[in-house]
Amino acid sequence: MSDPATHDRSTRIPSTRVPSTHDLVEDLARSLTPVRRLPSPGWRTLIWSGAVLTVGLLLLPMSDLSGLRARLAVPDLHWAALGAILTALAAALAAFQSSVPGRSAAWSWLPLPPLVLWLGASGLGCLRGWLAPAANLAEPEEMRGCFVFLMGVSLPLSVLLVLMLRRACPLRPNLTAALGGLAAAAAAAALLVPFHPHDATATDLLVHLVAVLLVVGLNGLLGGRLLDRNAGPRRLPVTGSIRRAND
């Protein structure tokens, strides 16, 4: 009873399929090279944060420190700055976690609380624009400057992050890249705080939001593709031809 069944199964399957997986195993074993184990996501987040800090220190001579001290005295502004910093750290950690197979998908939610803090505190700043009209409002060219700053700083930070993420194996490249984009945009916003010549307003928040969404979206689209290309050729030529022959 069982004997013929085993026999039947082995005869029913085309013989060309069996060696293809074996060939693949042989090919992979033959092409094996020693690899350096990747540092843990926490370490890699620290490395990236170090790079962000370096960029901040390089930009420090251009900053407006006395104005910064005055602005940080306002509670919602320093909450917004803190929110941006925490969002950057949490999003970077989530991106690194999501780039390692087998880590919990729940890590992706980590940046949400600091994101709420950041956007909420910035939104409060907008309200003050209406409550205290005497506040120093942004001029259009200043806002353009903010936008250029945000994009200009986000870009190298995103590139660095994508390069670091490519070394891992993001199974969901778009999610990983979008988290990386959020990290880069939040870091750029945190770096912008010392350079901001004015208090937050609705238009200001809008500019920031547009910049952040743009960075996250671009990362999700382009970075996802970059990270996916890291996945390399889908199959070896030998198995592809065998599969075509079977079809």
Add this chain to the structure above:
Amino acid sequence: MRTVRVGLRGRPFLVPGFFPARPAASGIPDPMPVRSVALSGEASLSAAMQAAQVGDAAAYRALLRDCVPVISAMARAKGVQGAALDDVVQDTLLTLHRARATYDPARPFLPWLRAITQRRAIDALRRRGRRPREVHEPLAYEAQADDGPMPGDDLERRERATSLAEAIAHLPEGQREAIEHIALRELSLDETSTLTGRTKGALKVNFHRGLKALRASLSSGKEGTDV
């Protein structure tokens, strides 16, 4: 546990020598080796992956072979069937190869492998989902051209045969014989000449004259029809 067993029973041919203790011809698979893969295998797989990270090709080859049935079972549990299963196994092996630096020996191996397998299985299911399998459009199905014979085909063929037979019957005796034997019964010139007692040269001449006459009579008879 259960899924591992399904995979091992389903594709024993993929892992020759994987379970040397298993009797080859006994129909009922022994559950014991399966349990050893699921429990003690976790540690040995992890150790093999660690060895592979420092470049031990033999350990890596053994690891990949051990992984094939496990991947197969995991993919099957995800709903992958048939030929797509092999695709998923191979895609997963390739991804495993590229991702080998991300494996952390402090953590168990199978969840790492499962994450890769499930992602590749989802990819395969999406690919298959994009391919049309069923007819959801009754109108398109009805309008599809049928490869089989049309209703009038048989009648038409019979009419053609009748008109050909009629045209042949009207040929002179020598030409009719040549056409019947050489063209219709597909005899050779030698056979035809022994049958009819005519020379091969005469048969050739009669054959070609017959064909010419038939062409003339059939094409004139065809005029006015749409064939």
